[in-house]
Amino acid sequence: MPRLLQLLWAQLSGPGMVLKAFFPTCCASADSGLLVGRWVPEQSSAVVLAVVHFPFIPVQVKELLAQVQQASQVGVAVLGTWCHRRQEPEESLGHFLEGLGTLFSHEPWLQLCRERGSKSWNCKATRRQGPTPLAPACEDQVMLIFYDQRKVLLSRLHPPAALPERQAGDATASAGGLAAVFDTVARSEVLFQSDRFDEGPVRLTHWQSEGVEASILVELAKRAAGPVCLLLACLLSLVSAASACRVFRPWPLSFIWSKLSTCEQLRHRLDQLTLVVSAHRAEGPAQLMRKANTLVSVLLDMALGLLLLSWLHRKDRFAHLAEALVPVADRVAEELQHLLQWLMGAPAGLKMNRALDQVLGRFFLYHIHLWISYIHLMSPFIEHILWHLGLSACLGLTVALSILSDIISLLTFHIYCFYVYGARLYSLKIHGLSSLWRLFRGKKWNVLRQRVDSCSYDLDQVWRAGIPPRTGEGCPNWHQAALFIGTLLFTILIFLLPTTALYYLVFTLLRLLVVTVQGLVHLLVDLINSLPLYSLGLRLCRPYRLAAGVKFRVLEHEAGRPLRLLMQINPLPFSHVVRTYRLPSCGCHPKHSWGSLCRKLFFGELIYPWRQRGDKQD
Amino acid sequence: MCAQPVANTKEVRWQKVLYERQPFPDNYVDRRFLEELRKNIYARKYQYWAVVFESSVVIQQLCSVCVFVVIWWYMDEGLLAPQWLFGTGLASSLIGYVLFDFIDGGEGRKKSGRTRWADLKSALVFITFTYGFSPVLKTLTESVSTDTIYAMAVFMLLGHLIFFDYGANAAIVSSTLSLNMAIFASVCLASRLPRSLHAFIMVTFAIQIFALWPMLQKKLKACTPRSYVGVTLLFAFSALGGLLSISAVGAILFALLLISISCLCPFYLIRLQLFKENIHGPWDEAEIKEDLSRFLS
Numbered sequence: 055m056p057r058l059l060q061l062l063w064a065q066l067s068g069p070g071m072v073l074k075a076f077f078p079t080c081c082a083s084a085d086s087g088l089l090v091g092r093w094v095p096e097q098s099s100a101v102v103l104a105v106v107h108f109p110f111i112p113v114q115v116k117e118l119l120a121q122v123q124q125a126s127q128v129g130v131a132v133l134g135t136w137c138h139r140r141q142e143p144e145e146s147l148g149h150f151l152e153g154l155g156t157l158f159s160h161e162p163w164l165q166l167c168r169e170r171g172s173k174s175w176n177c178k179a180t181r182r183q184g185p186t187p188l189a190p191a192c193e194d195q196v197m198l199i200f201y202d203q204r205k206v207l208l209s210r211l212h213p214p215a216a217l218p219e220r221q222a223g224d225a226t227a228s229a230g231g232l233a234a235v236f237d238t239v240a241r242s243e244v245l246f247q248s249d250r251f252d253e254g255p256v257r258l259t260h261w262q263s264e265g266v267e268a269s270i271l272v273e274l275a276k277r278a279a280g281p282v283c284l285l286l287a288c289l290l291s292l293v294s295a296a297s298a299c300r301v302f303r304p305w306p307l308s309f310i311w312s313k314l315s316t317c318e319q320l321r322h323r324l325d326q327l328t329l330v331v332s333a334h335r336a337e338g339p340a341q342l343m344r345k346a347n348t349l350v351s352v353l354l355d356m357a358l359g360l361l362l363l364s365w366l367h368r369k370d371r372f373a374h375l376a377e378a379l380v381p382v383a384d385r386v387a388e389e390l391q392h393l394l395q396w397l398m399g400a401p402a403g404l405k406m407n408r409a410l411d412q413v414l415g416r417f418f419l420y421h422i423h424l425w426i427s428y429i430h431l432m433s434p435f436i437e438h439i440l441w442h443l444g445l446s447a448c449l450g451l452t453v454a455l456s457i458l459s460d461i462i463s464l465l466t467f468h469i470y471c472f473y474v475y476g477a478r479l480y481s482l483k484i485h486g487l488s489s490l491w492r493l494f495r496g497k498k499w500n501v502l503r504q505r506v507d508s509c510s511y512d513l514d515q516v517w518r519a520g521i522p523p524r525t526g527e528g529c530p531n532w533h534q535a536a537l538f539i540g541t542l543l544f545t546i547l548i549f550l551l552p553t554t555a556l557y558y559l560v561f562t563l564l565r566l567l568v569v570t571v572q573g574l575v576h577l578l579v580d581l582i583n584s585l586p587l588y589s590l591g592l593r594l595c596r597p598y599r600l601a602a603g604v605k606f607r608v609l610e611h612e613a614g615r616p617l618r619l620l621m622q623i624n625p626l627p628f629s630h631v632v633r634t635y636r637l638p639s640c641g642c643h644p645k646h647s648w649g650s651l652c653r654k655l656f657f658g659e660l661i662y663p664w665r666q667r668g669d670k671q672d
Numbered sequence: 673m674c675a676q677p678v679a680n681t682k683e684v685r686w687q688k689v690l691y692e693r694q695p696f697p698d699n700y701v702d703r704r705f706l707e708e709l710r711k712n713i714y715a716r717k718y719q720y721w722a723v724v725f726e727s728s729v730v731i732q733q734l735c736s737v738c739v740f741v742v743i744w745w746y747m748d749e750g751l752l753a754p755q756w757l758f759g760t761g762l763a764s765s766l767i768g769y770v771l772f773d774f775i776d777g778g779e780g781r782k783k784s785g786r787t788r789w790a791d792l793k794s795a796l797v798f799i800t801f802t803y804g805f806s807p808v809l810k811t812l813t814e815s816v817s818t819d820t821i822y823a824m825a826v827f828m829l830l831g832h833l834i835f836f837d838y839g840a841n842a843a844i845v846s847s848t849l850s851l852n853m854a855i856f857a858s859v860c861l862a863s864r865l866p867r868s869l870h871a872f873i874m875v876t877f878a879i880q881i882f883a884l885w886p887m888l889q890k891k892l893k894a895c896t897p898r899s900y901v902g903v904t905l906l907f908a909f910s911a912l913g914g915l916l917s918i919s920a921v922g923a924i925l926f927a928l929l930l931i932s933i934s935c936l937c938p939f940y941l942i943r944l945q946l947f948k949e950n951i952h953g954p955w956d957e958a959e960i961k962e963d964l965s966r967f968l969s
Contacts, residue, residue, distance in 0.1 A: 405815045494856075496848030538879065539801050541852045545859040546805065549812045 072195045073179045074099035075164060076235055076621070078203040081105045082168070084259035086137045088154065089164055090119065092129055092238045100133050100164060101238045103203075104260035112158070118256050126241045134164025134179075164196075177616040199606070201621040203239065203260065205598040210339055211236045212602050212626055212634065232604060286331040294324055316446075319456035319579065322639070323449060326352055346588040347637055355450035355582055362454055363447040372444060376437035383429045383465055387422050390468070390564075394418050397560065406553045414557055418472055425468040452579045459575045466568045473565035474660065480558035481658030483551055490544040493537070562655060569661070579639075586635035590628065597625035688954065710952045718945060723938035725897070728904045729838045731934055732889055735911040736881050737829050738926060742914035743877060744861050747870055754873040761873075761880050768888050775895045798879065806872035813863040821860050828857035832882070854882040 076091075076099060084105045091102040106115055115132065122130050135154055167176035177196040211233055311317045330349045366372060398415035443461075447454040463470075492498060492506060500507040592599050601623045609618040626634070654661055684695060686702045746752035769791075773781055813821055835850035858878030862871040892900040908930060916923035 405817075407812065408814055409811045494849070494852045496846050496852075537848065537851070538798050538855065541855040542801065542805055542809075542859065542875075544852075545856050546808055546812060549816070 072098075072197050073162065074197045074199055075166070075177065075179075076101045076199050076201055077166070078102060078104075078260065079200045079620075080203055081136070081259050082200070084136070084138065087135075087259075088115065088158070089133045089136050089166060090115075090130060090258070091133045092242070093131060093133060093160070094234045094238070097234055099235070101235055102133060103130065103239070103242050104258045105136050106132075107257040107259065110256050114256050115158075122242065128238055128241045130242060131160055132158035133160055134166060137165075137167045166198075175610070175616065175618060196616045197619065198616045199619045199621050200609070201235075201239075202598075202623075205623055206236060206239045206621075208596075209236070209598045209601040209623055212600065212630070236601075283331040286327070290324065290328050290331065294328070297321075297324070315459050315576065315579075316453065316456040319453050320449070322583065323352070323453065343586075343589060343635055344637065347586040347635055350588040350591070351582065351585065351637065352450070354587060355452050356448070358451035358582075359447040359449060359454055362451060363444065366444055366447070372441050373437055376440050379436055379440075379465075380429060380433045384426065386466070387426050387429070387468070390422055390472075391419065393560065394422070397557065401556065404552060404556060406556065407550050410550055410553045414553070417475075418557075421468060421471060452582050455575050455579050459572050459579075462568065462572055462575075469561065469564045469568055472561040476554070476558040476561040477658045477660055479554050479658075483547055483554050484656075484658055487544070487547050487551065490540050490547065493540040494544050558658060565661075584637045584639040586632060586637060589631050589635040593625060593628060593631050598623040600626040600631060602626040602630065705954065708954050712948055712950050713952055714950065715945065715948050718938075718942050720938060720942060723941060724934055725901065726839075727934050727938060728901065729889075729893075731908055731930055732904055733833060733836055733838070733886070734926075734930065734933070735907050736885060737833065738911040738915060739907075740858070740878060740881055741829075742911070742918060744865075744874060745918055747865055747874060750866070754867075754870050757877060758873045761877050765880055765884060768884060772888055772891060775891055780891070799876065802875050803872050806868040806875070809859060809863050809871045809875070810865075810868040811863075813860065818864065821864055825857040825860045828853045828860065832857065836886075851883055854878060858882075 074097070081102070081104070085107050087105045087107040088110070089100075089102045090104045090106055091100055093100050119130050119132070122128070162179040165176075165178040165180070167178075169176065175198060177198050179196045326348050330345060330352065366375075394415050398411055443457050444454075446457060489499065497506045497508050499505075589600065603624045604621050605624055606619040606621055609620050611617055651661065686694060686696055686700060688702075743752065743757065747754065747757070832850045832854040835844065835846050835853065837845050837847040837850070855875070855878060858875055862874035862878075865871050865874060889900070889903075892903060912923055912927055912930075915926050
């Protein structure tokens, strides 16, 4: 049903159709008076904002409207009359209300009537056809739409792109109409500031906030926020100035900074805090929402970090961790040794080249030996290092996770080295084989045309009578030698390839395991960093604040009476909330497509950390 | 423009063109159509002995492969000392080198502009590299089963025979690929030999017999056909003799193969030539006679 009515609305929102009167629900029980609001001629809709009660002095009403118009830049005018009959109809009031039409001239002139209870409503819109006030009036059809003024005022309408199921033309028309309504209500906030109980010259009925003095704590926090932000901003600027210091710029240091995810995370955290405490006022609701999201995400992150820290400090868990870490590293090294010894035998009955196998295996074993000595050298200091690093958890869980990721990187450095050696060797073989395969078939790579040409390496090419050598004097000589040696090398490489490929495969799998673990940690960090928690909370507790659109419910539909609809706000779906308000994360982790990853793995190009260098080589 | 009815009632003649509108159905052909039929315009008359002479290239190559395998077998069994093979190979290569220039009186060398220094350099580079790699070659296929190696060598030698440039103008011919396959086979077989010196000498011998020997043959065939026939017969008999010393059945089969290729196949070719019936006519595809490659490049 709501969908159908949306379509109906879309159909009717062109020019020259049924007149739509938006009427706030809070005014439904107000006393008779004048309707104050804005007329949107493009949508032929009248947005009623408030009711002015009797008695009033017309000049004062006009003055008030002029003030509001100046403050809010909205064309507020008297749209018509409102009559709430509690008793028997009084003829005189009706005439009086009609007479007001001449006082506040407006085209069309709305006459809204509610009769005895809430059951029957009456609505007329008259438009004079001639320029003179005495010309015969004609009546338009009117559709009465009730809206909750508070919700419409507070909600933020999201672009119609969020509603893909509607057709484009209708969507723009109806969304334009809705946007005008929402905009009008939001901008005439000035009008709602006047208090109902004030004894002013003009009495109004409209939605009224519950009062600003609801919580003194909020007020105090608001007052304190300014100086605190200023202080924090000063501190942050000091920190960022220190981090931008030239001492940290030179080559090896900057390279290390760019590789450590902790540094990236700290930089990101600094940016976040700078954004939160910046002295500039947020421009627009999007900016405000972003600030709020960032603040909430930072606070949650820090809370989680502190929780982790307190958990770690209880029962002296740092010592346990440090004690466990060295045996784990030892264990990993031992497992690797076993793996290498297995590879040096005849793994899975594969035809390995024994000599190369032994050479590679011994090389890697020596590497592991070096690694174990290094770990044992480090073991007395590990507890202190861990304790100091653990303190950084008070900067947030994400920082702690980044440190964890870096520790994993450092502890699996030997795996990384093996992987690099294996990949280099393998890629050398693959590239050698691919070019030697061309030579084997008697082809060569033409650099100028970027293609494979056939090329005669014939031994007797130059000896054949009557055919002068095409390639000059030195080349045939070179060709012959290249042909023989190339074929020899091709044979050798093809028989050595399985050995290299097996080592490469095993170490790549190990490396991928480590990268996957690190990737999961980074994913978690990114999740905490980029999740718009404030927006999600808002969506959960105050669904109307983030509007995706509206739906209409039919209140009354009878022949001879105006159609009465209730406008309800459609909340934005959670997925759209996340998509719209996602915070920018570090984005320092390169993203691969699966195809390119497989291609890189096959050709022995290094994946994950050294991507930038690879790009430079290209 | 008023079209008058055509006065002359002369029969409109059908033309074999598509660019004019004619009062015939699309699939109409005229009586003259078959006048252009021609038969066997490209058929050649072969002389029996000429074909036998030409088939000697195939004989030579088969014998080369046979000699190579026989020599490898002797080395593998330890009946042939590598030094002896090296000495013989070196001597025969030198004789062949001298003969190569002697046959045409140094004319081919002058045309190609190739110096003796370049030849020496090629030979030195090759020998140095092969000698350097021979220990690697020795351990290369240790873990691969001997049967696999044999199968691979057989396939490679067959490939060598298939892709060899026998003088035919066909797309499949690639002398580079053929030579490379022969060297691959020789490396495979050499890796089965007991020592690295054996392997080195085996690969060197492969180069001599698969690369240098066909060059000399080609020149011999072009300049002195008679001596070429003698050399071919000698080579074939020596290959047969070598094979006989290993296996009599193999030698008989090889002899039958050689005879069938050199005598029976030419006979059949000439007999079958009688049944040749190629028809040519206007229905043939257009043939581009001129070489257009100069416009394309």
